[in-house]
Structure formats: C-alpha cells, structure tokens
Amino acid sequence: MSADPKPATHDYRVSPRSDGWQGRRLLSDKLQARLERQLSDTIAAALTRLDLMPDGGSRELGAWAGEFFRIHADSPAGDNPGGSGVNDSLWLFVLARALRPARIVESGTHRGHSAWILHRACPDTPIDSFDVDTGKLTWSHAQLQVHAGDWTQTIQPDPANAEALVFFDDHINHARRVVEAHARGFRWMLVDDNFAATQVHATGGPPLPSLDMLFDPEVVPGDEIAWSRGGKDYAWTYTEAAEHGARDLIESYEPLPELGGITRFPAGSGLSLVRLKAPRAASQP
Ligand SMILES: C[S@@+](CC[C@H](N)C(=O)[O-])C[C@H]1O[C@@H](n2cnc3c(N)ncnc32)[C@H](O)[C@@H]1O
Known part of the structure; x- marks a missing residue:
C-alpha cells in the first residue's frame, strides 16, 4: 500500500495588510479595474434612469468607484457591525456625489460610518446626524453635528431643504418619515431597510x-405581517393609519440595484432613493 498523498495546500502568498492605501486595495490593479467597471455599468444604468449621471x-x-474603494477601509467605524456594509456604502458615496446636496441630514448615526462616507463624498x-443613542460615534x-434625539425636534421647515438630502437609517415607519421630510421641504430622501413584506x-x-x-397591492389594511428572527416571533398589523397619507407625497422612488452579486460582499439592505413632491404640487389632486 502506498503512503497517503500529501494533503493539498494553497500556494498563494499571504502578508500582513499594509497601511499604505495601495496595500489596502481590495484586488490587484487589473481585477480592481474590472470590478469597478462592472459596478459602474450597474450604477450608471440606475443613475441614467434617475437623470443623475455625472x-x-x-x-x-x-473614478468615484475607485476613490470609494481607496477610502472605505479607512472608516473609523471599522467593519461597522449593525450598520451599512460595503455595497450600501458605495451607493451612499455615489449618490451623495451625484446629488451634490447643499446639506445632509441623517437619522440613525450608529457608529458614524454612513455619515463618514457621506462626508468623504461631499x-x-x-x-x-441624529440618533437616540449617540454614544457609539467613532469620529x-x-x-458633522451629531444630535441626540429624533430629527423632528431639531430640523425645521426651510425652503433651502429642497437642495438637501435626508437619509433615514433608523428603522422607523418609512411613511411617517416621508410625511416629516415633505413637511420640512425636502425633495431628496434616501431610506435604508426598504424590505418587501x-x-x-x-x-x-x-x-x-x-x-x-406601502406600494405593494397585496399588502392591505388588516393584514398581519408576522415573522421569526433570532428565536423570537414578531407580529404587526398593517393599518391605513400607518400609511400617514404618504403615497400622495412621493413623486417617484427607485430601489437601488443590489451590488452584492458583483462584489460578493453581503447583500445590501434595500437602500432606496425617493423624490418627494414639491410642497405646492402635493396639495393638488
Ligand atoms: C442601522 S443603525 C444606523 C447605521 C448607520 N446609519 C450606518 O450605516 O453606519 C440604526 C440606528 O438608528 C438609531 N435610532 C433608533 N431610533 C431612532 C430615532 N427615532 N431617531 C434617530 N435614530 C434612531 C439606533 O439607535 C441605531 O443606532
């Protein structure tokens, strides 16, 4: 009987991650360029639909995608557990660059990662940035002004908000956030966690x-939305009151394409861009 063959081993080289950005890159130059091209193609299709191509x-x-990958590893929030991952962070970076808002308001600071990405974009x-718990901030x-509490206590209606961007990543009723943002004059709104029922x-x-x-014809008042997660059961009843009349305030909205199929980082969490109606137009039928 012959001796057991030597077990197969990997033959790639491994070295500690360097501090220089060249060392922090995700892939070697040619592969990185290909990845950025694939991402740009998908992002361009969405930005073209939104009339937001640079x-x-x-x-x-x-170039924006390349810049994003060079800065992302520097986030003071590290891997940002409980917050935006790589795919959604790329969308935040690109959309902030494309929209060039005069002001950014965020609800859901967490460790400050998304605020940092938005800051690096603009x-x-x-x-x-608002959070009910500001104690996790890392920069x-x-x-950057960080406020404890709900954003409605601080941000007032202002015509200048038409040129601003508000980002909700706080897991609060999206319909309620639409009404609040519209009442304060915002037109551009991003929401995270826009999951289907x-x-x-x-x-x-x-x-x-x-x-x-809100836009699902199969979800109607009286429906029970029930689910299991982490060993617990949850249930909520969909009501007309929970809609807050928000549908009528939305001009359009675009769930942003999932980039996880390209990057293989974990799937994003339903980031969606909303265009709210202008305050006057909303009162018309
Ligand atoms: C998913 S984390 C935000 C992640 C962060 N945007 C990021 O990507 O790095 C959600 C945050 O919303 C906060 N939150 C919950 N209710 C809130 C409210 N009413 N106003 C503001 N923040 C709230 C939570 O404390 C939590 O830190």
Whole structure:
C-alpha cells in the first residue's frame, strides 16, 4: 500500500495588510479595474434612469468607484457591525456625489460610518446626524453635528431643504418619515431597510411599513405581517393609519440595484432613493 498523498495546500502568498492605501486595495490593479467597471455599468444604468449621471459620464463614475474603494477601509467605524456594509456604502458615496446636496441630514448615526462616507463624498457639505443613542460615534469633524434625539425636534421647515438630502437609517415607519421630510421641504430622501413584506425578517426592528409595503397591492389594511428572527416571533398589523397619507407625497422612488452579486460582499439592505413632491404640487389632486 502506498503512503497517503500529501494533503493539498494553497500556494498563494499571504502578508500582513499594509497601511499604505495601495496595500489596502481590495484586488490587484487589473481585477480592481474590472470590478469597478462592472459596478459602474450597474450604477450608471440606475443613475441614467434617475437623470443623475455625472457630466463626465462613465469615466467620472468609474473614478468615484475607485476613490470609494481607496477610502472605505479607512472608516473609523471599522467593519461597522449593525450598520451599512460595503455595497450600501458605495451607493451612499455615489449618490451623495451625484446629488451634490447643499446639506445632509441623517437619522440613525450608529457608529458614524454612513455619515463618514457621506462626508468623504461631499467634504464641504454640513451634516446633521441624529440618533437616540449617540454614544457609539467613532469620529468628529467641524462639518458633522451629531444630535441626540429624533430629527423632528431639531430640523425645521426651510425652503433651502429642497437642495438637501435626508437619509433615514433608523428603522422607523418609512411613511411617517416621508410625511416629516415633505413637511420640512425636502425633495431628496434616501431610506435604508426598504424590505418587501416577504423579506421583513431580514433586519432587526424593520420599518413598518416600508416603502415597498406601502406600494405593494397585496399588502392591505388588516393584514398581519408576522415573522421569526433570532428565536423570537414578531407580529404587526398593517393599518391605513400607518400609511400617514404618504403615497400622495412621493413623486417617484427607485430601489437601488443590489451590488452584492458583483462584489460578493453581503447583500445590501434595500437602500432606496425617493423624490418627494414639491410642497405646492402635493396639495393638488
Ligand atoms: C442601522 S443603525 C444606523 C447605521 C448607520 N446609519 C450606518 O450605516 O453606519 C440604526 C440606528 O438608528 C438609531 N435610532 C433608533 N431610533 C431612532 C430615532 N427615532 N431617531 C434617530 N435614530 C434612531 C439606533 O439607535 C441605531 O443606532
């Protein structure tokens, strides 16, 4: 009988991660360029639908994707457990660059990762970030104001908000957030965790209803939305009152394409871009 063959081993080289950005890159140059091209193609299709392509077209978009991968590993929040992952962070970066908002308001600071991504996308833009628990924040900057409590206590109606971006990543009823943002004059709104009723188990404490449920003809008042997660059962009854009349305030909304199939980082969490009606137009039939 012959001796057991030597077990197969990997033959790649491994070295500690370098501190220089070249060392932090995700892939070798040629592969990284290919990945960024694939991402840019998918992102460009969505930005074209939204009429938000940068003047420099795909080339500029590719440069934004490259910049994103160079900065992402520097996030002071590290891997950001409980917050936005790589795919959603890329969307936040690109959308903030494309929209060039005069001001950014965020609800759901957590460790400050998404605020940091938005800041790196728009370094000159003031950011107000709200959380009921601001104790997890990992960075500070003159452009970042962090507030404890609900955003409605601080942010007032202002015509200038039409040029601002508000981002909700706080797991609160999306319909309620639509009404609040519209009442304060915002037109651009991003929501995270926009899960369909059939995906409601995908996150802890999902927004109820999500925008997806609000526009789902199969979800009607009286329906029980029930799910299991982490060994517990949850249930919520969909009501007309929970809709807050929000549908009539939305001009359009675009669930952003999932990038996880390209990057193989864990799937994003339903980031969606909403265009709210102008305050006057909303009162018309
Ligand atoms: C998913 S985390 C936010 C992640 C963060 N945006 C990121 O990507 O790095 C949700 C946060 O919403 C906060 N939160 C819950 N209710 C809130 C409210 N009414 N207003 C603001 N933040 C709230 C929670 O404390 C939690 O830190």
